[in-house]
Amino acid sequence: EVQLLESGGGLVQPGGSLRLSCAASGFTFSSYAMSWVRQAPGKGLEWVSTLRGSGSGTYYVDSVKGLFTISRDNSMNTLYLQMNSLRAEDTALYYCAKHRGSTSPDLDFWGQGTLVTVSS
Amino acid sequence: QTVVTQEPSLTVSPGGTVTLTCASSTGAVTSGYYPNWFQQKPGQAPRALIYGTTNRHSWTPARFSGSLLGGKAALTLSGAQPEDEAEYYCLLYYGGARVFGGGTKLTVL
Numbered sequence: 562e563v564q565l566l567e568s569g570g571g572l573v574q575p576g577g578s579l580r581l582s583c584a585a586s587g588f589t590f591s592s593y594a595m596s597w598v599r600q601a602p603g604k605g606l607e608w609v610s611t612l613r614g615s616g617s618g619t620y621y622v623d624s625v626k627g628l629f630t631i632s633r634d635n636s637m638n639t640l641y642l643q644m645n646s647l648r649a650e651d652t653a654l655y656y657c658a659k660h661r662g663s664t665s666p667d668l669d670f671w672g673q674g675t676l677v678t679v680s681s
Numbered sequence: 682q683t684v685v686t687q688e689p690s691l692t693v694s695p696g697g698t699v700t701l702t703c704a705s706s707t708g709a710v711t712s713g714y715y716p717n718w719f720q721q722k723p724g725q726a727p728r729a730l731i732y733g734t735t736n737r738h739s740w741t742p743a744r745f746s747g748s749l750l751g752g753k754a755a756l757t758l759s760g761a762q763p764e765d766e767a768e769y770y771c772l773l774y775y776g777g778a779r780v781f782g783g784g785t786k787l788t789v790l
Contacts, residue, residue: 596779598727606719606727606770608779620777623682656726666715666774667732674726 563587565657565672572678577647581675583640583657591615591635594660596668597642599653599677609655610642614663624650647679683707685773687782692790693761701785702753703771709752710773716754717772718747720765721784727770731756761789 569581583595597609610631611620619631630643640657654674661667684706693699703716710716718731729738731747734754744760754771766789771782 598781605768605784606721606772606781608772608781611777611779620779622778661732666779667717667729668719668772669729669732669738671726671728 563659563670565659565670567655567657567672567675570655570675570677572680573647574681575648575679577679578643578645579647579677581642581644581655581657581677583642583672585638585640585657585659588659590633590638592663594618594663594665595631595633595640596658596660597631597640598656598658598671599651600656600674601650601653604653607653611660612640614660618664644677647677649679651677652679653677683775683778683780685771685780685782687769687771687785689783690786690788692788693758693765695761695763695789697761698757698759699761699787700750701756701758701769701771701787702750703755703773703782704753705773705780707775710749710754712749713774714754715774716747716749718745718754718756719770719772720767721770722767730769758787763789765789 566584596611612631656674658668659670686704719727721727735747
C-alpha cells in the first residue's frame with residue numbers, strides 16, 4: 562500500500578525558513594518522480610515543484626524559484642522541500658504527490674498534507 | 682503567465698450526465714499536455730481520477746471518463762451519484778512546469 566506522510570510544517574515568521582519532509586512507503590521510491598503541491602486556505606491547488614526519480618531534473622513554479630529547493634534521499638525514501646525567505650503568501654497546506662513513473666507527468670497518490678503558516 | 686481555466690461551478694441531477702472542461706491560455710489542449718483530473722472533497726486530500734487525457738486509475742469508477750473536446754480537456758461524469766459532489770481540478774503539463782485549473786465545484790442536486 563502506497564503511503565506518503567508529510568511533516569515539518571508549522572508557524573514561521575516572514576523571512577524565515579522551514580524544511581518539509583515526505584516519508585514514502587509501499588513502492589520503490591527511487592523509481593518515481595515526486596511533486597509538492599500546495600493549497601492556500603479556502604483556495605485551489607497550486608503545483609510547486611517536481612523532482613524526477615533519479616534526482617536529476619527539477620522544476621519549480623516561478624513564484625518559488627530561487628527560494629525553495631526540492632530534493633530527495635532515495636536511501637531514506639524521503640522527499641524534501643527546503644523553503645527559504647518565506648512570505649505570507651506561502652501559507653498553505655503542502656501535499657507531496659507521487660508520479661506514475663520516473664519521468665511521468667501523471668500523478669497518482671497524494672499524502673494528507675502538512676500546514677505551513679507564515680505570520681508574525 | 683499560463684492560466685488554466687475551468688468552470689467555477691456546475692450542477693447535475695442524480696443519475697444525470699455533466700461535462701467539466703479545462704482550457705489553456707496557450708491554446709488548444711492536446712494529449713501532449715497529459716491532462717490529469719483530481720477530485721477533492723472537503724477536508725480531504727485530492728484523489729487522482731484520470732491521467733494521460735483518458736486513462737482511469739484502478740480505483741476510478743467507470744462513470745468518470747476523460748477526453749479532448751473542442752480544444753479543451755474534458756471530464757465527463759455519466760450517472761452522477763450523491764458522493765460525486767466535490768471540487769474537481771485539472772492539471773496540465775507544460776514540458777516541466779505544471780499548472781492546475783482553478784477548480785470546478787460540482788453539486789449533485
